[in-house]
Amino acid sequence: MESVSRYTTVADVARLAQVSxxxxxxxxxxxxxxxxxxxxRVLAAAETLQYHPNELARSMNTGRSKTIGVVVGDIENPYFSLALxxxxxxxxAGGFxxxxxxxxEDLATEIDAVHVLLDKRVDGMIVAPVTRSxxxxxxxxxxxxxxxxLLDRKLPNLPVDSVxxxxxxxxxxxxxxLLDEGHTRVGYISSLDVGGADFAADLDLGTNPVTERIAGIRRAFEEAGVPLPADLIRLGAGRQYSIGDVVHALVTGPDPATAIVASDSVIALEVLAELQRAGVRIPDDVSxxxxxELPWAGLMTPPITVVAQPVYDQxxxxxxxxxxxxxxxxxxxxHLTLPSRLIRRESVAPVGSAEVPASA
Amino acid sequence: MESVSRYTTVADVARLAQVSxxxxxxxxxxxxxxxxxxxxRVLAAAETLQYHPNELARSMNTGRSKTIGVVVGDIENPYFSLALxxxxxxxxAGGFxxxxxxxxEDLATEIDAVHVLLDKRVDGMIVAPVTRSxxxxxxxxxxxxxxxxLLDRKLPNLPVDSVxxxxxxxxxxxxxxLLDEGHTRVGYISSLDVGGADFAADLDLGTNPVTERIAGIRRAFEEAGVPLPADLIRLGAGRQYSIGDVVHALVTGPDPATAIVASDSVIALEVLAELQRAGVRIPDDVSxxxxxELPWAGLMTPPITVVAQPVYDQxxxxxxxxxxxxxxxxxxxxHLTLPSRLIRRESVAPVGSAEVPASA
DNA sequence: GCCTAGAATGAGACCGGACTCACACGGGTT
DNA sequence: AACCCGTGTGAGTCCGGTCTCATTCTAGGC
Known part of the structure; x- marks a missing residue:
């Protein structure tokens, strides 16, 4: 731990400029x-001494650090990097x-993070909370x-803004x-675990993307008078279970899924890789x-049907x-809710487009 | 600007614990x-008062902030988000x-950034410098x-570590x-502008990925006795010129490129989109x-041949x-140099695999 | 029983800015 | 000539920690 060369301070500048x-x-x-x-005289002295104020000292007695904290689940995930x-x-643009x-996506880390930020005296923070926190x-x-x-999540009993x-x-x-195309056996794969198998109940966990999505899907199935294939809804994928295994199970079971929905792009890539490995064709064998929405989604063969949300804008x-x-x-x-939209491409096709089911 | 509720300080703790x-x-x-x-007694008092030290104050007189600065070109670029x-x-893991x-990728911003970090008294910084800085x-x-x-770049006359x-x-x-497959007309597209058309000369700009790549390609061409198609090397794409235009020009010119090399994944996606739009097939029409290397590269049709570098490890x-x-x-x-490797997939094929050239 | 090393403690300086307070000075009032 | 106000100025305090220094207390050595 060697000492760092001393920076010039106001006192130095004052001395050179011969003022207090x-x-x-x-x-x-x-x-x-x-x-x-x-x-x-002072400005000239500051110039020659290359004076730069110590922001730490400044923050100390203004109480404001001109810094905000951002807490996300995984920067590597394009969703977060774009939102970031x-x-x-x-x-x-606002000077922060x-x-x-x-x-x-770990709660303990999130709790710690929040304290660290508080201790560093950030002026505020944006948090994309762990789903079951x-x-x-x-x-x-x-x-x-x-x-x-709050980003990507609303929490009850927490009176703060959310997007x-x-x-x-x-x-x-x-x-x-999906239903219109004849798919009643729809698999949904998410790495997030909303907590407990009972995603059915409208838990008072606040609004999180996964429960919202399942709620929307449920409504569509109910309206269509089709039972929601709860056995095909797999949460916590990639954590407790490998995504490959999950996909494999969905596709090869006794009453397999005819369509698969991936909860985010990271999952999607793994699903795609597994399907390719297993020789399952899209959309012939599964939709x-x-x-x-990511740049590569529309460039795949076939182009992938996606739900696009305005991530940057969030x-x-x-x-x-x-x-x-x-x-x-x-x-x-x-509480802002930004509009999302369905972009129909070619990865969803009528069920049973292929005569022969894929060999597992 | 409303005041923030006061935090508990050592003085408060001391008072409660009845010590100095x-x-x-x-x-x-x-x-x-x-x-x-x-x-x-003190620890108990700290507990009841929920004392958390003010890191700003601590940093002030230790001179260390337990914070490092990271300066990158574009967090949205998967390269940077993974390196980050x-x-x-x-x-x-080290407590920072x-x-x-x-x-x-703007030099003025980078210069400013470095000063901001210094003013905030970071303990050190990692910089991926703008290419022509x-x-x-x-x-x-x-x-x-x-x-x-320094990350992703070496700078001469700057005695610091680099990776x-x-x-x-x-x-x-x-x-x-590429040459083995018969490609002599190889286009190279990068958004970075190394500065001046004279990428030929071994400028003393330090080591940056783009000049290094061109140097490697040049050597291969020289060894093969094939003239390097300088007219097909397009730097600054996406800045001065739209990538679509560049790709279009490469593919439809009088002596068009038979293979295209994309300098990074962001460029690659735009190139692929343009090729698809123009109905140019890979690898039939161009390699x-x-x-x-990104997860989607191997999932495309055809799977894309890539140069993989160990980004996270960097x-x-x-x-x-x-x-x-x-x-x-x-x-x-x-100065660390981490190994990269070529992953051969199917987007590179012998030149002229297709009989009929693509219609522009 | 006396002396001393070391533990235990409190007062206060210090980091580097922001800001308060007291005071000096000059011009305009009346 | 006495008074007031506003500008210009320096001394000094404060933010909340870290750390030095001087002092007191205590136990061990001879």
């Missing part, structure tokens, strides 16, 4: 009354820097007076589309639909909300 | 001599948080005594592969090769190097 520290600080900070004479980009661009924390740690942030904005993409209606549409909206709160807005929490 | 501020600080900080009696993940995981800065701003960081590690992926040899191999290596420097290591700068 207070005057130098005023000239530099652009506040109070300073004569032109002194101001130019939206957050970043917006915060930066970003401290990033990756939770790996409670909100006590976030409540503490709220009590501390620092604004929080989510509309999922229930678009999922309904997607399921309708396929994924959540999240980031932007979250950051705007946060910046407004930091600016002092104390109005009622706002 | 100094004793409370010692008990809390675990240094100096403290009696068991006092220690437990490697950096993040490693830093976190990460401040992220996105430059948008000079290094004066980074030299300043070095002078300040804060360690810097890059091996590019010259693997590019040579890739070009050899295709891209840098960076991030890990950079962070390890940085942490070591922060730890006080003053040894000679280290």
């Amino acid at each position: 520290k207070a005057q130098a600080a005023r000239a530099l900070g652009g506040y109070g009354a300073v004569s032109d004479e002194v101001r130019s 980009r939206g957050i970043y661009d917006t915060s930066k 820097d970003v401290i990033l924390i990756n939770t790996g 409670s909100s006590t740690h976030l409540n503490r942030v709220v009590e501390s007076g620092r604004p929080v904005v 989510v993409a509309e999922m229930r209606q678009v999922s309904y549409e997607a399921a309708r589309h 396929f639909l994924m959540f999240d 980031g932007v909206a979250a950051a705007k909300l946060l910046l407004r709160r930091i600016g002092g807005d104390r109005s009622e929490p706002e | 501020k100094a004793q409370a600080a010692r008990a809390l900080g675990g240094y100096g001599a403290v009696s068991d009696e006092v220690r437990s 993940r490697g950096i993040y995981d490693t830093s976190k 948080d990460v401040i992220l800065i996105n430059t948008g 000079s290094s004066t701003h980074l030299n300043r960081v070095v002078e300040s005594g804060r360690p810097v590690v 890059v992926a091996e590019m010259r040899q693997v590019s040579y191999e890739a070009a050899r592969h 295709f090769l891209m840098f960076d 991030g890990v290596a950079a962070a390890k190097l940085l942490l070591r420097r922060i730890g006080g290591d003053r040894s000679e700068p280290e």
Whole structure:
């Protein structure tokens, strides 16, 4: 631990400019009354000494760090990196820097993260909470007076702004589309575990994308008078179970899925890889639909039908909300729901388009 | 700008525990001599008051912030988000948080970024410098005594650690592969502009991926006695010119390219989209090769031949190097070159596999 | 029984800015 | 000439920790 060369301080500048520290600080900070004479001397001195204010010291007694914290599940996931980009661009335009924390979708890490950010005195934070998290740690942030904005999730009993993409209606549409093509055996694969097998009940877990989607799908099935194939809904994939195994099971069971829905692009890629490995053709053998629109989705053979959500815009909206709160807005929490849409391409086809089922 | 509720300080804890501020600080900080009696009283008081140290204040007089800065070109680019993940995981394991800065590949932004980080007193930084940047701003960081590690780029005259992926040899191999299949008209598309049309000369710009790749390709062509098709090397694509136009020009010119190489995955996706739009088939009409291995590359039809570099590991290596420097290591700068490899799939085929050229 | 090393403790300096307070100075009032 | 106000200025405090220094207390050595 070697010491770092000392930085120039206001005191150094003041000395060179032959004025008091207070005057130098005023000239530099652009506040109070300073004569032109002194101001130019100070500015010149600052220039020659390459003075840069110590933001830490500044933050110490302003109480504001011009930094926000962003807590996400996995930066590697394109969803988060794109949302992060939206957050970043917006915060930066507002003069805020970003401290990033990756939770790996782990609650303990998230709780810790929130405290770290608080200790670093961020001016606010945007959190994409772990799906089955409670909100006590976030409540503490709220009590501390620092604004929080939730991304991709609403939490009950937590009076803070949130930004989510509309999922229930678009999922309904997607399921309708599948049903229209004759698919009644639809598999849904998500790596998130909403907690307990009872995703059926409308748990008071707040709004999270996965339960919303299942709710939308359920409605479509109910309307169509078709039983929801609960046995084909697989949560926690890639954690407890390998995605390959899950896909394999869905496709080869006694009453196999004729369509598979992937909950996000990361899952989708693994599903696609497994299907290819198993020689299962899309859409001949199974139809396929994924959540999240990515550049490669439309370039695959066949082009993939997706549910597109405005990810970048979610980031932007979250950051705007946060910046407004930091600016002092104390109005009622706002809950934004950005529109999503179904993009029909060619990975969904009428059930039974192929005569011969794929060999497992 | 409303005030934030005051946090509890050591003074508060000390008061409750009925000891001096100094004793409370010692008990809390675990240094100096403290009696068991006092220690437990202080710890209990801290517990009931929910004391959390103000990291800003702590950093102020330790001079260390337990934070590193990471400066990248574009977080949305999978290359950076994966490298960032490697950096993040490693830093976190070492107890460091990460401040992220996105430059948008703009030099002015990068210079600014570096100063912001210095002002925030990061303990060190990892920078993926803009390709044609000079290094004066980074030299300043070095002078300040804060360690810097370069990612994906080496800079001459800048005595700092760097981590890059091996590019010259693997590019040579890739070009050899193309030549072996009969391709002499090979187009190379990169969004980066190395500066000036004269990528031919071995500019003293330090090592950057693009010049290294071209150097490797050049060597393969020279060895084969085939003139390097300089007219097909297009840098700055997507900035000055649209990628669609570039691809179109490469494919429809009087002496068109029979193979196209995409410099990274972002470019690749645009190239693929354009080719599809134009009805150009891979590999029948043109062969295709891209840098960076991504999950979707092997799932395309046909699976794409790629140059894979160990991106996550680059991030890990950079962070390890940085942490070591922060730890006080003053040894000679280290320059790591991580191995890359060519993954042959099916997007590269013998030239002229299709009888009829694609209609533009 | 006396002396001393070391533990235990409190007061206060310090990091580097932001900001308050007291005061000096000059011009305009009346 | 006495008074007031506003600008310009320096001394000094504060933010919340870390850490030095001087002092007190205690136990062990001879």
